Amino acid sequence: MTALAHNAKTYLVGGAVRDALLGLPPGDRDFVVVGASVQQMLDAGYRQVGRDFPVFLHPDTGEEHALARTERKSGRGYTGFVVHADPSVTLDDDLRRRDFTINAIARGEDGTLVDPFGGARDLEARVLRHVGDAFVEDPLRVLRAARFMARFAPLGFTVAPETLVLMRQIAASGELAELVPERVWQELAKALRAASPGAFLRTLHEADALRAVLPEVEALYGVPQRAEYHPEVDTGLHCELVCDMAARLAPGDDLVGYAALCHDLGKALTPADVLPRHLMHEMRGVAPAIAMSQRLKVPNEHRELAVIASREHLNVHRIAELKPATVHELIARCDGFRKPARIDQLATVCEADARGRTGLSERDYPQAEALRRLHASAMAVRGDAIAATGVTGPAFGEALRKARIAAIAAAKSANGDL
DSSP states (O other), X not given: OOOOOTTOEEEEETHHHHHHHHTOOOOOOEEEEESOOHHHHHHTTOEEOOSSSOEEEOTTTOOEEEEOOEEEEOSSSSSOEEEEOSTTOOHHHHHHTSSBGGGSOEEETTSOEEOTTXXXXXXXXXXXXXSSGGGGGOTHHHHHHHHHHHHHGGGTOEEOHHHHHHXXXXXXXXXXXXXXXXXXXXXXXXXXXXXXXXXXXXXXXXXXXXXXXXXXXXXXXXXXXXXXXXXXXXXXXXXXXXHHHHHHHSTTOHXXXXXXXXXTGGGGGSOGGGTTOOTTHHHHTHHHHHHHHHHHTOOHHHHHHHHHHHHHHHHHHTGGGSOHHHHHHHHHHTTTTTOTHHHHHHHHHHHHHHHOSTTOTTOOOHHHHHHHHHHHHHHTSOHHHHHTTTOOTHHHHHHHHHHHHHHHHHHHHHHSOO
């Protein structure tokens, strides 16, 4: 490796600087190089990997180094940009194209902060604020704002009012429809892995953007529920609380988080004349859960658990009332004998539903442990022991079913209250 030209300077930028100032654990480090050309980077031993703009991997550390660049809007959507990168682009030029002030801070090799847009001040004030009016040129930034709120809302962050105005402007433009489903899912999945996915939903709702990307969820807002069961009343707020509780019970698990997001979609389809009751909402929710999953092209296991959570969550809530044979049928419908992890995941989603209610976050939810215990009892039944008796064919399946039901019955009896 040879050194870069003497006039080239390297700066740590973006999330690494932001998170260090917030006192958060360090993640990936990204660098911007000012005053160098593509050829100079290659001559210095860097390996070019950027397809749309000049990005290089450091020959020793493998960390990403991008040439300072500017971007100019050239079409609709989040891909319609012309990128310009050459040694004349300054650090301020590069930082100006970034989305939020808290991401537009650089740190020089000597440790000096370069902060032309007041990002450090906004970090102290816990404000998510756009860098400039070019913010509206990229519709993806609406989702990024919501996703950052999913991560930072627990730290007290809010969206600057003027940034929210621009987010609404983007939503009104119709450009959110230009976002490809895979990119929407990528941002949603990151939000579901964060500490407060509810803030993602709330931010998009407040920006009038949720109906464009998650219309099935937007439809929940304003739908009332019975206050004796749901002190928060509004179903959209309940969805936020459930997603936050799922993140608390299963940190970083977007599979559980997605099922939690989808569990009550059927409440948006409840006939107005029966509100605030929601009879059969669990079955009505299956179709929108499938539709949303197909549109976003979510992984199959996410779609399947979302459907299971919608269909079965009331059954889990009343598991103490279910007969052993009914519990067995529930487990079988979930494919819980072939895929046992599903039952644990379902139990977690149902607990998130029960505790994702105003004032009830610390309530006990013994049904989750009951479902896990009854499932474990049924799983303990050994098929080879039945086969050893000489039973084969359809008779074997029926004998296995009866043995599992008997094991569930014994576990219920042993627990006393189930």
